[in-house]
Amino acid sequence: MAAAPTKDALLSLYSTTLRTSRAFSSYNFREYFVRRTKAQFREIQEESDPAKLSAFYNERVKELQVLKRGALVNQLYGGWRLVVEKDIPKGKEEVMTRSDS
Template identity: 75%
Template sequence: MAAAPTKQAILELYKNTLRTSRAFSSYNFRQYFVRRTEGTFREIQEETDPAKLTTFYNDKTKELEALKRSAIVNQLYGGWKLVVEKDSVERERSDN
């Protein structure tokens, strides 16, 4: 059995997953994957069992690769910005 991933390796995986989650052009997908990433890694934060950590790390590495592909496709076919995504400057102009 392979050695459990280090905390540094899991932290690096977290950062990469969060960065990829923020790459979605669609607001709803972006917000969903950011929340999901933060929640998933928060749950495993205090885990000490090497078998669980290894399984988690391997699963999330595979998910990261799928997430990267999905983000690229989403960027290619991204739609218009939603109202919640407008800059505060644009909101102020529309209020006047």
């Protein structure tokens, strides 16, 4: 019987996967992998079966390695920034004004 991963191991894997997901330079990939990571870990949150937890953990570790390679390649060949990615300094939000006023 497989030993279940500890809660700390799962939390560490979750935070590492989120950090790696946020490393994508492409907005669409980044947002997709962040949403997907949160959804996957939310589904297993209440699970108590050691076999299922162990299988989930092992699968996510393998997936994390693929995600790291994908993020690296995406950073190397990242494209233009999208309009939705516009950086606004904190406290200096743009105020929309009409050009005819």
